Amino acid sequence: MSVARVDRPRRAPALSRTAAADPLLLRRRYRRRARLTALAFVTPLLVYLAAFYAFPLYRNLDLSLRDYTVRSFVSGDAPYSGWANFSKILGDPMFGPALRHTMVFTFGSLVFQYTAGLALAVFFDRHFRLAATLRALFLIPWLLPLIVSASTWSWMFNSESGVVNYGLHLIGLDPVGWLTSPHWALTSVIVANIWIGIPFNLVILYSGLQNIPAELYEAAALDGAGPWQRFRRITFPLLRPVSAITLLLGLVYTLKVFDLIWIMTKGGPGDSSSTLATWSYQLGFGTLLPKFGPGAAVGDLLIVVALAFGLLYVRVQRRQEA
Structure with a gap:
C-alpha cells in the first residue's frame, strides 16, 4: 500500500533566533x-587625495620650515629654521612688486573675463541660428594646450614680426615692445590670460542662464520692462550664486598661473611681469644655488590667499541661504 508523499513548504533563509527576534x-x-x-567606494578617492x-x-610646508640646500635636499637632513624663510621673503625687495603684479594680474583678468563671458552668455541665450556652432568655436581657447596659446600670443606680440605691431603699422602707429617693455609686459600677459579664461566664464554663466x-x-515684458x-x-x-562660484574658481586658477607668464616673458623684463608664482619658481629652480625654503614659503602664501577667498565664498553663500 503506497503512502502519498506530502511536500513540506520550503522555509525562508535561516536566520539566527536572536536576529529574527530583534x-x-x-x-x-x-x-x-x-x-x-560606502567606505569601499570612498577609499580610492581618499588615497588619491592623500597621494x-x-x-x-x-612636503611644501616642510620645505618652507627648514633650511634646505642641494645637499640637504638629497640627504633629507635639513635643519629646522621655523619662520625664517617667511621673514626672508617678506623682507625681500622683490616681495612688494611680485605681490602687486599678482593682484593686478588676477583682478584685471577676472574683471574682463567675467564681463566678456557674461555678455557672450546673454548674447547666445537668444537661441538664434548657428548659436551652438559659434558657442563651440568660442571654446577653442579653453581647449588648446596652454603652451600652444602662450606661444601663439608670444608670436602675435613679437616686437619685430608680430601681427599686432603689423596692424599698428597699417594704421600709422608706432610699434610697441609688448613683451620687451617694462610698461607693457604685464598688460600683454593679462590680455592673453583674458582670452584663455573667457570660454570658462561663458560656459558656466550660460548654464546658469538656462536655469x-x-x-x-x-x-x-508684459509689465513694460525693457531689455x-x-x-x-x-x-x-x-x-549671483553662479557668478560667485565662477569668480572664485577663476580667482584660484589665476592666482597660480605660471606657465603662461613664464613662456611669454619669464617674469621680465626686469621683473616687470613677475608674480608670486613665477617668483616662487625662480627662487626654487631658477638660480644656480636654489633657495628651496623661500620658494616653498612663497607657495604657502599663495595657498593661504586662495584658502582665504574660498572661506569667504563659503561664508557669503551661507548668508545668502539663511
Missing part, C-alpha cells in the same frame, strides 16, 4: 554593511 539587530547589520560599502594633495602640501524661468521674462531692466532686475540677481 529587528534592531538587523537594522544595525544593514547599516554596518552600508557603511562598509597627490595632502602629501605635496605637507532662469522664461516666465519671469515674459511677465516683466536692460530685465537684465538688471532678473538676470543679474538670479545669476
Whole structure:
C-alpha cells in the first residue's frame, strides 16, 4: 500500500533566533554593511587625495620650515629654521612688486573675463541660428594646450614680426615692445590670460542662464520692462550664486598661473611681469644655488590667499541661504 508523499513548504533563509527576534539587530547589520560599502567606494578617492594633495602640501610646508640646500635636499637632513624663510621673503625687495603684479594680474583678468563671458552668455541665450556652432568655436581657447596659446600670443606680440605691431603699422602707429617693455609686459600677459579664461566664464554663466524661468521674462515684458531692466532686475540677481562660484574658481586658477607668464616673458623684463608664482619658481629652480625654503614659503602664501577667498565664498553663500 503506497503512502502519498506530502511536500513540506520550503522555509525562508535561516536566520539566527536572536536576529529574527530583534529587528534592531538587523537594522544595525544593514547599516554596518552600508557603511562598509560606502567606505569601499570612498577609499580610492581618499588615497588619491592623500597621494597627490595632502602629501605635496605637507612636503611644501616642510620645505618652507627648514633650511634646505642641494645637499640637504638629497640627504633629507635639513635643519629646522621655523619662520625664517617667511621673514626672508617678506623682507625681500622683490616681495612688494611680485605681490602687486599678482593682484593686478588676477583682478584685471577676472574683471574682463567675467564681463566678456557674461555678455557672450546673454548674447547666445537668444537661441538664434548657428548659436551652438559659434558657442563651440568660442571654446577653442579653453581647449588648446596652454603652451600652444602662450606661444601663439608670444608670436602675435613679437616686437619685430608680430601681427599686432603689423596692424599698428597699417594704421600709422608706432610699434610697441609688448613683451620687451617694462610698461607693457604685464598688460600683454593679462590680455592673453583674458582670452584663455573667457570660454570658462561663458560656459558656466550660460548654464546658469538656462536655469532662469522664461516666465519671469515674459511677465516683466508684459509689465513694460525693457531689455536692460530685465537684465538688471532678473538676470543679474538670479545669476549671483553662479557668478560667485565662477569668480572664485577663476580667482584660484589665476592666482597660480605660471606657465603662461613664464613662456611669454619669464617674469621680465626686469621683473616687470613677475608674480608670486613665477617668483616662487625662480627662487626654487631658477638660480644656480636654489633657495628651496623661500620658494616653498612663497607657495604657502599663495595657498593661504586662495584658502582665504574660498572661506569667504563659503561664508557669503551661507548668508545668502539663511
